[in-house]
Amino acid sequence: MVQKKMLAHPEQFSRLIDGPERIRESVQVSKPITGCPDGITKTVWDVLTRSAQLNPNGPLFGENVNGRHVFTTYREAVEEATIIGSGILATMQKLHSTNKLIGIAGIHSRNYMHTMHAISGFDLTTVPLYHQSKLETLCDIIDNCKLEIIFCENASRAEGFLSSKTPERLQTLKTLIILDKTTTLQKHDDVEVMSLDEFKEIGKKNKRNPVKPNPETIYVICHTSGTTGRPKGVEMSHGSLLAAVSGIFTSWTIAYKWKFGQEDTYFSFLSLAHIYEHLMQTLAIYFGGRIGIYDGNTATLIPQIQKLQPTIVSLVPRLLNKLYEAVHNGVAKKGFIARKLFEYAKRTKTRQLQNGVLRYDTFFDKIVFKKLKLMLGGKLKVLTTGGAPVTKEVKTFTRYAYGCPLVEGYGQTECSAAGTLTLPWDTTYGNVGGPAPWSQVKLVDVVEKNYMAVNDEGEVCFRGAALMTGYFQDPELTAKTIDSEGWLHTGDIGKWLPTGALQIIDRKNEMFKLCQGDFVSPIQIEAIYANSPLITQIYVTGNTERSFLVGIVVLDLPRFKQLPVVKALDGKEGIEVIMEKKEVKNAVIAELNKYAKENGLQTIELIRNVHLTLQEFSEENGLVTSTLKNRRKILEDYFAPQIAKMYKEIESL
Numbered sequence: 001m002v003q004k005k006m007l008a009h010p011e012q013f014s015r016l017i018d019g020p021e022r023i024r025e026s027v028q029v030s031k032p033i034t035g036c037p038d039g040i041t042k043t044v045w046d047v048l049t050r051s052a053q054l055n056p057n058g059p060l061f062g063e064n065v066n067g068r069h070v071f072t073t074y075r076e077a078v079e080e081a082t083i084i085g086s087g088i089l090a091t092m093q094k095l096h097s098t099n100k101l102i103g104i105a106g107i108h109s110r111n112y113m114h115t116m117h118a119i120s121g122f123d124l125t126t127v128p129l130y131h132q133s134k135l136e137t138l139c140d141i142i143d144n145c146k147l148e149i150i151f152c153e154n155a156s157r158a159e160g161f162l163s164s165k166t167p168e169r170l171q172t173l174k175t176l177i178i179l180d181k182t183t184t185l186q187k188h189d190d191v192e193v194m195s196l197d198e199f200k201e202i203g204k205k206n207k208r209n210p211v212k213p214n215p216e217t218i219y220v221i222c223h224t225s226g227t228t229g230r231p232k233g234v235e236m237s238h239g240s241l242l243a244a245v246s247g248i249f250t251s252w253t254i255a256y257k258w259k260f261g262q263e264d265t266y267f268s269f270l271s272l273a274h275i276y277e278h279l280m281q282t283l284a285i286y287f288g289g290r291i292g293i294y295d296g297n298t299a300t301l302i303p304q305i306q307k308l309q310p311t312i313v314s315l316v317p318r319l320l321n322k323l324y325e326a327v328h329n330g331v332a333k334k335g336f337i338a339r340k341l342f343e344y345a346k347r348t349k350t351r352q353l354q355n356g357v358l359r360y361d362t363f364f365d366k367i368v369f370k371k372l373k374l375m376l377g378g379k380l381k382v383l384t385t386g387g388a389p390v391t392k393e394v395k396t397f398t399r400y401a402y403g404c405p406l407v408e409g410y411g412q413t414e415c416s417a418a419g420t421l422t423l424p425w426d427t428t429y430g431n432v433g434g435p436a437p438w439s440q441v442k443l444v445d446v447v448e449k450n451y452m453a454v455n456d457e458g459e460v461c462f463r464g465a466a467l468m469t470g471y472f473q474d475p476e477l478t479a480k481t482i483d484s485e486g487w488l489h490t491g492d493i494g495k496w497l498p499t500g501a502l503q504i505i506d507r508k509n510e511m512f513k514l515c516q517g518d519f520v521s522p523i524q525i526e527a528i529y530a531n532s533p534l535i536t537q538i539y540v541t542g543n544t545e546r547s548f549l550v551g552i553v554v555l556d557l558p559r560f561k562q563l564p565v566v567k568a569l570d571g572k573e574g575i576e577v578i579m580e581k582k583e584v585k586n587a588v589i590a591e592l593n594k595y596a597k598e599n600g601l602q603t604i605e606l607i608r609n610v611h612l613t614l615q616e617f618s619e620e621n622g623l624v625t626s627t628l629k630n631r632r633k634i635l636e637d638y639f640a641p642q643i644a645k646m647y648k649e650i651e652s653l
Helices: 044-054 074-095 110-121 135-145 155-164 196-205 238-254 275-287 298-308 317-332 336-354 363-367 370-375 392-401 475-481 522-529 575-580 582-598 632-638 640-649
Strands: 002-004 014-016 024-026 059-065 068-073 101-105 125-129 149-152 175-178 192-195 218-224 232-237 265-268 290-293 312-314 357-359 382-386 406-410 439-444 457-464 488-496 502-507 535-542 549-555 607-613
Touching (some): 044 110, 044 275, 068 074, 068 298, 074 149, 074 196, 125 135, 135 155, 155 175, 238 275, 265 275, 275 290, 275 312, 317 392, 522 582, 549 640, 582 607, 607 640
Parallel strands (some): 175 192, 312 382
Antiparallel strands (some): 488 502
């Protein structure tokens, strides 16, 4: 099949509507959409029950059991959700509770998903508690949301909460339900602990009909990763999530004519603590397809995908990078002819992409890349990614290597993660596509950085049906983020390309994302490192296409000379030569990171490489302000060769 779409006009990805704000909309619809195209499905519960009526015996949620996925049907999922939801209402009644927020903690499973839909179907709100978050962070969320009922993946997770309960902490916690049937937990004085089976018995004895939510009902509160303080709870309504789901559905099946249905399988890898996963799961259920659940074992990730044979897989850029590295490491071990054929095939496919041709039926697809397609099951229709940029090399390779297109979404939790979408047939690089079918996008002036909307540059703002309701119990922050005209201000700096595609070029503030999607705050990180006696100044920077930070370090020379590795070399070679030696840099990195970890920095915030210098950052050389704050853009430009060298020295992405 040949997919070739050359740019027919200069606004291939978006159209500019009349008016001084220079607002752009999707070219795939005549006006922004507000909900599902059937006009009937209004909530996530509607999505589930609609597909259950159309395909009651079709497989829905599948879990890896002894090497193969075992599924519950749509009918069984609705029944399970009804029983669990009835149990929740009965428990709330027993506790005299009016709090409609219900927590779910841990890695997702069939029981997790049944519970999530139970909460949805009884007009309640899910509060996911991310399994990789620190216990202290989860306790903050529990206290802030005053959670009384929490479903936990296993006894160990529940024990963590119980051990954290003090007269000042987790006082609202009353009931814990263990989803994993293989683990048990002893009873607790202040908190009722029970297995899911015990809880379902309560639901069966008090069974009632679901309480259908409204589109405005808050479906989920997702807490974003906050490196500047406590996590922010993003309230996403049923209607908002469905607008985003419908944006993808419209882009793929109505505008592009892709065919999806009951025969399709989504591989659920991402955590349901992220809105991205809610988006993709709900889309799969709207198709009437099935969802195969990742079991959490990274060692068997690829075999799980191979056996499931999914048609849709969503991976963050970090995983695309790992796939890319694994493939190329494997090729490097092959013979001379195989390596040369692989490189020639890559060059040929890359040339096709540059010419706007996307096809999967060439000689190279059938001979060279067939094994890579089979590695991911052999039935993929689409790979999706989002959350952070993908390097050009990895993105180009992914577009042809696995036998299906790559679609990238850009946005935030606050706009359902998919404010812009690349088009399925797109072969260009350096952009995040055009507005999703639900969204309007405009750029606003950022005067302090000289980005002006009249020049098609400025802060990216979204408006439309998929925006969050607000931040949980924080109207002040909500008002700062969504203005009086309904525009969500992202803090990202964008640029409109001649094709009407959006390019992300900067951040309004100093926080940025690494390639695995984590936000880091370089100013806070620098503040910790700068107190190390080994150095006098530091500039920490990152690359959104890489997973780690690097630093320009101004040394305290006397302290530096006290390092054992430096002592051994001092007098034998000049100090400038010593500073360039790998073993010396490694010693400095080890010393700095030891200090940083002792003072609260997390692994993701640690530097992996350094450039050592004795040149101070001064107002005279323009590298700091009059108040001695780093002038980040100037530092970035000044040390650009050294920064590039540091990243080149570490091959891993």
